Amino acid sequence: MSPAADRLPHEKGFHVSWDQMHRDSRALAWRLDKQGPGEGGDWKAIVGITRGGLVPAAIVARELDVRVVDTISVKSYNHQSQAEAQVLKAPDADLMGDGEGILIVDDLVDSGKTLELVRSLYPRAHFATVYAKPKGRPMVDTYITEVSQDTWIFFPWDMALQYVEPYRGT
Template identity: 85%
Template sequence: MPKRPDRPDRLPHEKGFHVSWDQIHRDSRALAWRLDGHGPNDGAWKAVVAITRGGMAPAMIVARELDIRTVDTVSVKSYDHQKQAEATILKAPDAIMMGDGTGILIVDDLVDSGKTLELVRTLYPKAHFATVYAKPKGRAMVDTFITEVSQDTWIFFPWDMALQYVEPYRGKD
């Protein structure tokens, strides 16, 4: 959605992709179906680890669909509002469960530059990394994803949005 000079309140991003709760649910289920039977333990996964915060909803859906009862989180900060920053680990999952990552499914909503997944992959090199959405710069860091979007697309997730009145494009009536 290009910024209009007569509407300075428009989003500054070249393109916006709005994802509803229904859409993230459908796409997360599709991710689960793609991962089903591909774990190293006769097709099963040992655990799901969500990358907080965006990976929590997709990870919950994947864990439910694949009947995985062990769920943990890894907290990584890589954004300061909408600006990317250096990725740092704020909280790691259970070390005994994780090992080198074998049998662990690490889930996030999106791989953008790949810096978050690169950092987590250094800790758990044998884990399987899955995201719902992938951008070209980070695509090499993810093992499984559902939808690729262009690098200049900003994805608006439902947990970042609120319903509110929007003025018509033209006129006030």
């Protein structure tokens, strides 16, 4: 086994604080401002991919003053291992159509399987994530930060504050 294969996810981890998620989600909104197909570049609606896309979708909706917000629930992870992506809850069909004018937001694109599934349902939607890994990056239209494929991102909603031993011991 290679040294990297022995590594636990937190050993090559990227810890994202609430403040950082807020800043990066606002940066995503600024990048998307006036980029929609509607009059003046407006977006018809925002759809957050649950659960990770809920926080950035809410921030982007606030920043861009988009009042119509829906969700699509896709399960593609089981704890820290990837599984086959499946839709558990779809957004309003009348709203979605083929996705034109819809901004679909998620926290991260990893392998791209989740976005591939959602894109197959709404091919004309615009896909935006806060973070992107190389394998999934082709599935995203707009993102803010790229991280390496072997980096595990620790999002603030998955974390709790606790004491950590100093690097060089006590």
